[in-house]
Amino acid sequence: MSLRTHEDWLRLAAEVKLPSRHYIDGADEAGDGKTFAVVSPRDGRTVAEVADGGEREVDLAVSAARRAFDHGPWPRLAPAERGRVLVRLADLLELHRDELALCISLEMGKPISEAHTVELRAAAAAFRWYGQLADKIVDESPQTAQDTLALVTREPTGVVGAVVPWNFPLTLASWKVAPALATGCTVVLKPSEFSPLSALMVAKLATEAGLPPGALNVVVGDGSTAGRAIGLHPDVDVVAFTGSTDVGRHFLRYAADSNLKRVWLELGGKSPNIIFPDAPDLDLAAATAAWGIFFNQGEMCTAPSRLLVHRSIADRITDAVVARAQALRVGDPLDPATEMGALVRESHLDRVRAHIDAAVADGARLRVGGSRVLAETGGSYLRPTVFDHVAPASRLAREEVFGPVLAVLAFDEVDEAVALANASDYGLAAGLWTSDLTTAHRVSRALRAGTVWVNCYEEGDMTVPFGGVKLSGNGRDKSAHALDKYTELKTTWVQL
Structure with missing residues (x-):
């Protein structure tokens, strides 16, 4: 820095x-x-x-x-x-x-x-x-x-x-x-x-x-x-x-x-982040969930905007994410101490706030945030926002918000978590947290997403491809596979 x-x-x-x-x-x-x-x-x-x-x-x-x-x-x-x-x-x-x-x-x-x-x-x-x-x-x-x-x-x-x-x-x-x-x-x-x-x-x-x-x-x-x-x-x-x-x-x-x-x-994306009760570090899983949705003001296509948590740990994880949201420093992007800056435009702030209003109308419980902050600066700032008790069929669970707004959904069984994760028109990215190797492999294979992170989120480097399926698009950026987008294969057949 x-x-x-x-x-x-x-x-x-x-x-x-x-x-x-x-x-x-x-x-x-x-x-x-x-x-x-x-x-x-x-x-x-x-x-x-x-x-x-x-x-x-x-x-x-x-x-x-x-x-x-x-x-x-x-x-x-x-x-x-x-x-x-x-x-x-x-x-x-x-x-x-x-x-x-x-x-x-x-x-x-x-x-x-x-x-x-x-x-x-x-x-x-x-x-x-x-x-x-x-x-x-x-x-x-x-x-x-x-x-x-x-x-x-x-x-x-x-x-x-x-x-x-x-x-x-x-x-x-x-x-x-x-x-x-x-x-x-x-x-x-x-x-x-x-x-x-x-x-x-x-x-x-x-x-x-x-x-x-x-x-x-x-x-x-x-x-x-x-x-x-x-x-x-x-x-x-x-x-x-x-x-x-x-x-x-x-x-x-x-x-x-x-x-x-x-x-x-x-x-676009509406990426699920699944936390099972046997995650190797529940505190790290919660901290990463909070970081992922609030990083870049939530203006990220891979943002883990759907947090799917096993019901036995749902309160613990949600409380930890809420505490992180409350402590997050929102402020001037030019201040090195700022952790979350401004949304890109006033019109975009209005769009995100409309999603928040719709979530309340649909019966989700607002745990933290949801309101504008620092309006006196003339900037487009929003408090980090967390909803739980989100219905799987609601707009907040299905539509891309593209802002610092998290939807928390609880599940009881592995198959239910996979079904909830795949109940989206998008398929850009997903995350899962578990200590069980079989669960990690089976769930990652079952998830319809271009990238699946296991016991981490938003990790990678230039050696691995990036892209999505379903309404998240086609083709891949990064890695040698990106060259396929910008090259043609020509066959030359020579009779000797």
Whole structure:
């Protein structure tokens, strides 16, 4: 963690020069002159006026990416050289860690300690890992008859449109941009209009690292305009999207209405976290449950928002989570002592509070939180919130809240816990806590989720894939498996 104090971060926020234009073909691009305000959720104030892009700016960026792919050096560089550029970019992310972390805290409300130690570490790790992998992607030569030679080569797909959300603006962008660039693709990145500053800053650092013009372009704009333009553009070969399930459906329609581009989706979640009475450490299980739902203000697709607890320990676990919620320090994201920052926008705060009101109306018991806090700052802050006595069929048990709101449900038998966990349209992640090896294996296999954590939550590194099933999407980010999204397999059959 940076040794900067709260006062240091406030001073840096007043001094730092924030980017304000699209980044296309290796240079700033003002577009048609339209702008929009980037409003900080920490105090409701405008921190930057940023260019507002639409079809014209997307077309400029896609054209630059197409030229860079068809005629530029990036796809034709030796993979080891592409890797060295990505590793240099990782070094620059670490060098400029303070400014990037500040951008993230200002634009989406993440505590500066988490932006600095979690988000920036993850983003740099992704570029470094794929940079090191770039020259280790191997082709195949299947065994055929003596008078033939078969070659199976993995080739870059082309122009990638990467559309990413605001909750982890650099982590999720790096999980898409890094493997796409490693394979030799070129990229048009559209960050959320809520969090464009950090992405624009990274694009300039990529040029400094040696990425040629057009290889990485950033267009800022609303999803209904810039995002739609990327989805419909005939020169975009692949779309990689992280966001809501509803918007994911739009991208599938855009692909069908244009060039049938491949669409990879990482969507919502309503992740269950199951605690059995034989968990190896019940106190750790409770503390992790609280950390998981309140980390990043609960604005996390894998957040363990459904806590399924065996009835014999339900009161003990719930009381421990409530105590943690009461002790959690909510405050200014730029204060290193803050444990939970601001929700991304006033409108999002209103949406989360509507879920809370609906839970009360549905008969759930509010144990703690549920109300706005620090309203006098102008920021979008909410108390950590816990409900128990939640009915399995209620909206709180089934709908993604995307905020610091936990639903506690009790169960009696293992099969009941599995049924409750799988009673969701989503399937992104799940957790379970038990000392019984058989239970751990059987339950983890039975859970319909892309990731299952046993006796932990939200653990992993770049070596393992990440993604979901059902309405949580398709395809995988992270690991070597992410390369499947950005490469085509070509068979060459040679008659000798």
